Amino acid sequence: MIFTLSLLTLILESLSLYVINFDVFVEGSWLYYFITHGLASLCFTCLCWLFLSPSHKKHGITSLSFVLVISFCMPIIGMIGLVFSLVLALNLPKPQKNYEWRSIEQLVLPKSPEAPNNLSYGLGSLRGILSFTDNEDQRLSAVNAIRYLPEKEAIPLFKIALNDLSDDVRLLAYSSLDKIEFKINETIEHLQKKLAQKPTAVTAHQIAQNYWELYYLGLAESPLKDHYLVKAREYLLKACAYEPLPKVNLLLGKVLLAQEDYSQAIDSLEQALKGGLLMKQVAPYLAEAAFMMKNYTKVRQYMMYLPQKQGNSLSELRSFWNE
Structure with a gap:
């Protein structure tokens, strides 16, 4: 046939x-x-x-x-x-292997990981464990594992753990946050003694940088956060009096932006530019100040200095303003 x-x-x-x-x-x-x-x-x-x-x-x-x-x-x-x-x-189809199931290793939160990169769980998983898991031991293990993450990533997770129903989880989160804050305050105290012995712009800038970190990491509530900004501004002004370094003016501009003193922030950022910093380093903060002052034409101009590389968060912002 x-x-x-x-x-x-x-x-x-x-x-x-x-x-x-x-x-x-x-x-x-x-x-x-x-x-x-x-x-x-x-x-x-x-x-x-x-x-x-x-x-x-x-x-x-x-x-x-x-x-x-x-x-x-x-x-x-x-x-x-x-x-x-x-x-x-x-x-003559392509041969296929039919796997009905696949055995995988059950992941366990480590108590003392050697490095954060060895952590098998991501930030989302740890957040999910703290927010939704009923097992108290697993939440406790999650808080213990978070201690080995970078401070910027760990602090928001610790704040979630502060609302936990378990006393052990809350206490471990409190102690971890307190340890971070104590370490920064200890550094500030050491630098203040160093500044008293030998006043330099670099030392004053380092003290201000640590106060800024206490503010930026969100370790305190509003009144104490305002105090951190005041102290950071105080030491930055001292640093400017010793030697007007570009990095000092840049940080001062950030502090002034946080204090909503936009005109002074622009002056400090422009001083940082005159001191030798690149426009792309200062442009995001100048754009923020111009935006808060409703000077949208300036914002568009500053956005032109942001990176054009795809996937960068600043490049997305640049595209938004250009459109």
Whole structure:
């Protein structure tokens, strides 16, 4: 049957090509072509039916119509394409391995990881454990693991743990936050003694930097946060009196922005520019000050200095203002 249909398809398609390439067309030549080509397409459709998989044979009319239309509308090319795309592809599929299940190792929160990068859980997982897990031991293990993360990432998670129903979880979170704050305050105290012995702009800037870190990390409530800003500003002004370093003026600009003193912040940031800092280092803060002062034209100008690299959060901001 297969041989017969293949031979008929070949003969009829050859006749159709002979008719259409005949030197002198007689009346009804096109009719002869369509009849022979149509019969060839019909034979080819029946031939393809024999090779179709059972799943495709369930949709008999649809499958046959598709093969017939393609082979009729695309002489030769359509048949060759169908042979490779349907017959060969459907009967010689890529071998697949069916895995119904896969065994994986159960992850356990480490009590003392060697480094934060070795932590198998991400920030989202740790946040989910603290917020939704009923198991107190697992929440306690999560807080213990968070202690080995960078302070900027760990502090928001510790604040979630402060609202935990378990006393042990809350106490561990409190002690961890207190340890971070104590460490920074200890550094400040050491630097203040150093500044008293030998006043320098660098030491005063380091003290202000630590006060700024206490504010930025959000370790305290509003009144104490305001105090941190006041102290940071005080030491930065001292540093400027000793030596107006560009990094001192940049940090002073950030502090003034946090205190909502925008005009003074712009002056300090411009001084940082004059001191040698690049415009792209200062532009985001100048743009913030201009935005808060409702000077949107300046904001657009400053946005032009932000990086254009895709995936950078500042580049997205730049695109927003340019549009």
